[in-house]
Amino acid sequence: xxxxxxxxxxxxxxxxxxxxxxxxxxxxxxxxxxxxxxxxxxxxxxxxxxxxxxxxxxxxxxxxxxxxxxxxxxxxxxxxxxxxxxxxxxxxxxxxxxxxxxxxxxxxxxxxxxxxxxxxxxxxxxxxxxxxxxxxxxxxxxxxxxxxxxxxxxxxxxxxxxxxxxxxxxxxxxxxxxxxxxxxxxxxxxxxxxxxxxxxxxxxxxxxxxxxxxxxxxxxxxxxxxxxxxxxxxxxxxxxxxxxxxxxxxxxxxxxxxxxxxxxxxxxxxxxxxxxxxxxxxxxxxxxxxxxxxxxxxxxxxxxxxxxxxxxxxxxxxxxxxxxxxxxxxxxxxxxxxxxxxxxxxxxxxxxxxxxxxxxxxxxxxxxxxxxxxxxxxxxxxxxxxxxxxxxxxxxxxxxxxxxxxxxxxxxxxxxxxxxxxxxxxxxxxxxxxxxxxxxxxxxxxxxxxxxxxxxxxxxxxxxxxxxxxxxxxxxxxxxxxxxxxxxxxxxxxxxxxxxxxxxxxxxxxxxxxxxxxxxxxxxxxxxx
Numbered sequence: 382x383x384x385x386x387x388x389x390x391x392x393x394x395x396x397x398x399x400x401x402x403x404x405x406x407x408x409x410x411x412x413x414x415x416x417x418x419x420x421x422x423x424x425x426x427x428x429x430x431x432x433x434x435x436x437x438x439x440x441x442x443x444x445x446x447x448x449x450x451x452x453x454x455x456x457x458x459x460x461x462x463x464x465x466x467x468x469x470x471x472x473x474x475x476x477x478x479x480x481x482x483x484x485x486x487x488x489x490x491x492x493x494x495x496x497x498x499x500x501x502x503x504x505x506x507x508x509x510x511x512x513x514x515x516x517x518x519x520x521x522x523x524x525x526x527x528x529x530x531x532x533x534x535x536x537x538x539x540x541x542x543x544x545x546x547x548x549x550x551x552x553x554x555x556x557x558x559x560x561x562x563x564x565x566x567x568x569x570x571x572x573x574x575x576x577x578x579x580x581x582x583x584x585x586x587x588x589x590x591x592x593x594x595x596x597x598x599x600x601x602x603x604x605x606x607x608x609x610x611x612x613x614x615x616x617x618x619x620x621x622x623x624x625x626x627x628x629x630x631x632x633x634x635x636x637x638x639x640x641x642x643x644x645x646x647x648x649x650x651x652x653x654x655x656x657x658x659x660x661x662x663x664x665x666x667x668x669x670x671x672x673x674x675x676x677x678x679x680x681x682x683x684x685x686x687x688x689x690x691x692x693x694x695x696x697x698x699x700x701x702x703x704x705x706x707x708x709x710x711x712x713x714x715x716x717x718x719x720x721x722x723x724x725x726x727x728x729x730x731x732x733x734x735x736x737x738x739x740x741x742x743x744x745x746x747x748x749x750x751x752x753x754x755x756x757x758x759x760x761x762x763x764x765x766x767x768x769x770x771x772x773x774x775x776x777x778x779x780x781x782x783x784x785x786x787x788x789x790x791x792x793x794x795x796x797x798x799x800x801x802x803x804x805x806x807x808x809x810x811x812x813x814x815x816x817x818x819x820x821x822x823x824x825x826x827x828x829x830x831x832x833x834x835x836x837x838x839x840x841x842x843x844x845x846x847x848x849x850x851x852x853x854x855x856x857x858x859x860x861x862x863x864x865x866x867x868x869x870x871x872x873x874x875x876x877x878x879x880x881x882x883x884x885x886x887x888x889x890x891x892x893x894x895x896x897x898x899x900x901x902x903x904x905x906x907x908x909x910x
Contacts, residue, residue, distance in 0.1 A: 384444040384555045384583050385409045386431055388622070391439030393426060400426050404439070404622030406603055408584040415595040415629065416588040418605030419869035421839025424588035425452055427605065427622075428558045431586065444583055448554035450545055452561045452588075458534025462527065462544050466515060469548040473511055476503040506553055518547050521573035522566075539565035550577055559587040563594045568894060592870055592895035596629035604632075606869060633874065643715050650712050657704045661697060717824040734792050736886045737778065737858055742787035748773040750787065753905065757857075760880065760887040762900045765907030771890035772802060774907070775860045778888065791858060795885075798856035802863045804847045809836035813846045819853040820846065824875070840867040848876065857885040865893045 386408045393401040400423035408414045416424050430436050432449045456465065480503060483496040507514055519525055522543040533541055542565040549557070563571050575598045578585050589595055595602070602625045625632050735754035743750040748770035755761060763771045776782035777789060779799035791797065812832045813820055820826040825845040835843060844867045851859065865873040877896060880887060891897065
């Protein structure tokens with residue numbers, strides 16, 4: 382069997398909705414395809430199909446041995462961690478045992494061919510350096526300090542995830558499928574994983590929201606969002622599951638070019654539509670301005686009148702046909718890119734006074750004392766490890782945390798907008814339209830989802846509603862806690878572009894390595910000193 386992943390017009394539906402429609406692409410050995418799309422777009426479903434499940438329609442070609450790590454891994458809680466590694470390398474250990482057995486049998490029968498084959502397989506699988514390889518993978522994933530006897534249930538979620546990833550990398554496979562592989566990984570372990578995937582000889586497909594990982598690892602991008610909001614374009618390039626060759630940065634350049642083409646073609650279409658509609662509105666007397674001499678006979682007048690009517694009728698028929706053709710192949714209007722519905726009049730706050738001043742703000746056990754101030758037009762990126770106090774800081778500024786020491790001053794009572802990591806909805810039976818009427822205008826949601834109950838929306842769609850609630854009427858002081866969590870990569874790009882020119886003050890807390898690598902504003906590092 383060929384060591385490649387190939388989908389040929391694959392579709393798949395759940396009882397209540399279709400998630401994949403007419404998808405076709407091929408990933409060959411040595412290629413690493415990044416699978417992108419909003420939560421609910423079908424990334425995990427697609428990986429499941431590639432791993433062996435059957436589609437409703439279409440054909441799938443898979444490598445003989447497929448390794449898969451799912452987004453949520455289920456591991457036996459009472460088993461020691463060593464059982465995961467032992468199971469992963471069992472086939473390689475068996476090759477060593479086969480060689481020993483065949484060596485012992487040589488004295489009794491001719492097993493030269495079998496012995497040579499087993500020897501070649503062991504060499505290819507790295508059997509002679511297996512112990513060193515296990516130690517390398519565990520160290521690379523930051524697990525060298527976790528005893529192999531530790532019960533899986535006694536590990537942290539991050540340790541369990543990394544042990545599952547170690548087992549995937551150690552198990553012999555001809556193709557790899559990874560669902561959000563960088564979850565719970567720090568920068569060093571992400572870099573180690575990238576190196577492992579780059580050295581893997583077979584095809585790799587990795588579903589990920591991690592733009593840093595995608596840009597530094599992927600050779601191709603598979604896009605599961607058929608419209609991608611404002612940037613999907615139309616026609617063949619906008620189909621679900623389209624594959625784009627190149628890194629994530631290359632994909633972003635394609636998106637930008639596709640957006641420009643879409644806007645250009647739509648503008649030409651609308652100009653043509655206007656011209657055709659104007660022609661249809663012109664009366665017969667407006668088309669022909671000829672006059673009939675008084676000396677001409679009635680017969681002559683009727684002849685010219687009939688000829689004019691026929692000419693006008695032909696032209697109007699042709700115009701109607703062109704307009705019908707235009708409407709038949711109509712280019713949809715590009716959805717607006719995310720922007721602010723109005724610019725803040727920051728001058729009313731004065732140019733000499735900061736909008737926000739914090740003096741020796743601290744929360745015992747959660748946030749060490751800090752002092753800073755922000756003027757209109759300034760933004761700050763807050764970084765630091767988990768537990769450093771990033772969310773606590775935003776909660777204090779937002780007024781959500783009342784127990785703190787120090788002084789918090791918001792100039793002239795300026796309004797504060799706050800997007801927490803986890804939004805608690807008053808009612809999941811309410812619709813997006815009830816929470817924010819401007820979601821379509823902002824390019825965050827389409828009309829079809831505006832009246833869908835919140836409980837039926839994906840996490841990404843719910844996050845879009847939360848973003849819209851904050852940005853539909855931009856506040857002078859804007860607080861965003863992990864704003865790119867759960868949202869499609871296209872929206873994350875639009876959000877960052879919009880924030881680059883934010884007229885008020887903005888505080889962003891984020892682990893997003895891609896966002897942090899491109900940040901141009903101030904930084905506040907809460908890492909312990």
